[in-house]
Amino acid sequence: MIQQFLTRKTLFAAAVVLMLGFFSMGALGGALYLAVSPVLAPFFGHLDSWHGDWVWPATVCAGMLWAVGFLLAGWLDRCLLERGVKPAARGVAYAVTLWLAGAVCWTGVLLVSGP
Template sequence: MWKSWTFNIKFSLIAFFATAILGLLSMGALGGILYYPVSFLFEPYLNINDWHGDWVWPTVIMVGMLWSFGFVFAAVAWYYLNKISDSKVLLISVYVAILWLWAALLWAGMIMVNIGQLT
């Protein structure tokens, strides 16, 4: 079964499991790193380095772990987009954009859930 899958599916599955494990084992480093590419969206809030409280560490760990699902979403998008376009530049751009958007959505959700503790 593994041999019949495309490179994209194999890569995305490996990346999914690796980032899910890394999100936990990195003790929040992955989630913290993911904040920086999307941080300009959240400028009205304090910098991540200024956050404090019992919610911060579990939130950063959770973002890192949940981000792994972005690889699944990106693989599905690649599969369907590949049927209408053979452009590798387009496919890779959409793949990366989905990973970035997923990080932005995760951080937006976590900030909204904990907005009372940010101010």
């Protein structure tokens, strides 16, 4: 059942992002926070103002968790494809899903280990 909704491209993208989240040493998580900071910065502050032992593991963890967003975006794309939604609208839905997944990942990481 799950294979019906997840393509090889989606699984590959999730695996690559998972590895990049780890091997980028937090760069992916930091870039992701910059993308979602317009929403999260008023609550958690800016990445540059954080300090302490929790910051680096949080950026690594958020980058790795973002891989789940690719699975969700792929699942949504597949559902929209089956309903005959045009590629442009599916692309927008994919991008919005990834952005929301980044915001949710960072919110969760910050609530658990944050400032």
